[in-house]
Amino acid sequence: MTNKVATSGSLRNRLVFTLIGGAAVLALLFFFVVRSFSVQIAQQGQDNILLASATSMLDAAAIRNSTIELDLPYSAFSMLSTQADDRIFYAILQDGKFLSGYEDLVGVDASSSNTPTFKTSFVRGAKVRIISASRTLIGASERTEIQIILAQTQDDLSKTLDQISRNAAFLGFGFFALTSALSFWATSATIGQLGKLTKSVTRRGPQDLRPFKRSVPKEMGPLVSSLNSLMGRLDQSLSQSEDFIAEAAHRVRTPLATVRSYADATLQRVDKEENREAMRSMIKAIDESSRAAGQLLDHAMITFRADHLVREEINLVELTRDLVERLTPIAEMKDLSLALHSDDQVIYKGDPVLIQNAVRNLIDNAMKYGPMESTIEIFVSRVPSPSVTVCDNGPGFPVGEIESLTTRFQRGENSKDIVGSGLGLTIARDVALAHGGNIHLENKLEGGACVTLSL
Ligand SMILES: Nc1ncnc2c1ncn2[C@@H]1O[C@H](COP(=O)(O)OP(=O)(O)OP(=O)(O)O)[C@@H](O)[C@H]1O
Ligand SMILES: [Mg+2]
Incomplete structure (x- = not known):
């Protein structure tokens, strides 16, 4: 007879899916964190160069004989050169009025504060990073404000970011693959302990009711101890049954044999035919019950011994x-x-x-x-x-x-x-x-x- 046990899903699959799911979420998180961090750093780098360039332009401005002189230094542009040949746009304003450069920039930048401001926008269809910085020039009798708006396209930056994203994706995938492999290993190692216990239970055979002595992981301790106590009780009740069968056989057979011998002796002494007939029926009934009791107890004993052969x-x-x-x-x-x-x-x-x-x-x-x-x-x-x-x-x-x-x-x-x-x-x-x-x-x-x- 096979006992069908109701099962609900697999512990191994549940563990593997949970661990791999966790690894996938971590890998995605890793990818997005690395990417956004890189975007910040790269943007910071471009902003620093734009600031240095704008500052060196403003530094070149001076008032001489009531006229503003502004000789844009070569270094201000050379420091902005990139491998992707990003385009540069600039505009120079005096007290908010356009002086020179690209007039389209004037509309793009709205700020006019004293501290340099950055923003990302579009100029002539290209995505650019814009800095707006200003400086107050003080002459002998006048005071004027020079504002530089400098913009640079972001081709080089996006190339760098693409590269970083690719690398982050590779790293994330590698992390995912490694943790998946580790998940399989960890699952097998954990389930293996359960497997070992199952094997030693099934290998035993029904007659072996000794308690388990092999050490098991702490979490499996309560299970094994319940199993041991169950087997202990089973062992005890089985040996009680064996004793009971032997005792019952003895107690049933002996008095029946005595009754049978008394009935036999009585039959010898009875003369009347109808009484003799009654005695013979009585003896047959005793024989029947004695045989039935004996065979029933033998069968019980055989069932017991066959189970524990x-x-x-x-x-x-x-x-x-x-x-x-x-x-x-x-x-x-x-x-x-x-x-x-x-x-x-x-x-x-x-x-x-x-x-x-x-x-x-x-x-x-x-x-x-x-x-x-x-x-x-x-x-x-x-x-x-x-x-x-x-x-x-x-x-x-x-x-x-x-x-x-x-x-x-x-x-x-x-x-x-x-x-x-x-x-x-x-x-x-x-x-x-x-x-x-x-x-x-x-x-x-x-x-x-x-x-x-x-x-
Ligand atoms: N050697 C045999 N020749 C003819 N019939 C037999 C023989 N052995 C068994 N049988 C038949 O098989 C039946 C079952 O036998 P079985 O030994 O199981 O029971 P039983 O002899 O009637 O009772 P008991 O439990 O006392 O042995 C018998 O009732 C009988 O009809
Ligand atoms: Mg028989």
Whole structure:
């Protein structure tokens, strides 16, 4: 029987997706932070050069003989030269009136404060960075203000920014790839611990109820300790069940056997035929309940032992011979003989108590359903698999019922006046299945039933 456990998603996938998702968000964040920081720095650089250039122009302005002289220094333009040959525009204003340069700049710049101001705008269709700076010139009798508006296109700056963006993207992607690989590794390492525990639980088999001693990560401690306490309780209740079965068998069988012997003795003393008939029915009922109780307890014991199968090396021939010797007195009461045919020894690893119980049920059936004064043949063979076959010379299994006779409490139509509970073949089949084998029922062509218990 397989237990289907309700599962909801995979822990591994959940961990991997969370970590990779986190890595992707971090990589994007990294990309945008680096890019915006670079834009700021690059812009700052251009602004500094524009300021230096505008200042050197203003420094060149002077009032001589009441006229303003302004010789634009070469250095003011050379310091603005870039690899991308960015274009430069300038305008010179005196007291707000345009003097020289590009008149379009006058409209673009609106500020007229004393501190230099920067702004980004468009001049003649090109994106430019503009500085506006002014200086007050004081002559002998006059005072005037000179304003320089200087603009530079940003081709070089955008090239640099493109490069930085590309590099930041590569770095971000590299970071993402590395963290993804690390996520897989970390997930496998974490899940691996759970996997180890699962493996050691499944490898154990149902009979191994010892507590787990191997150290596990701290987070798994409560789980393992609950598992250990569960197994402890299970172990305790299982051994209680075993004791209970043995105790119950003893307590039921003994008084029934006593009652049976009293009933037998009473039957000898009773003369009246109707009383004798009543006594005989009573004895049959006692036999029926005694058999049923015995078989039920045997079946319970077999189910228990089959669940906790403890295998030991046994010689099947020896085990069967021992059983035959014990059953011979009972067989002789019915003028039956038991003949054992076998190899020297058939060594097999199994539970001797279970196997003996199964074979006893097969011989018991042959004695019950076979005719008096006949021989029951018992074969123990090694090939094709270790097996015990019991054949009798009776009428055989009722045709049509043969398939169902191994079912619990199922008795054939030939069992009418014979004491039984319909559990013998079920016990034999369960023992075979517990050992990885099976039971096979057939009727011989020449008559008689044969049952093979293969292990
Ligand atoms: N050797 C046999 N020859 C003919 N019929 C058999 C033989 N062995 C078993 N059967 C049929 O199979 C049925 C089931 O057998 P099974 O041993 O399970 O139960 P049972 O013998 O009736 O009761 P018990 O539990 O006491 O053994 C029997 O009732 C009988 O009809
Ligand atoms: Mg039987």
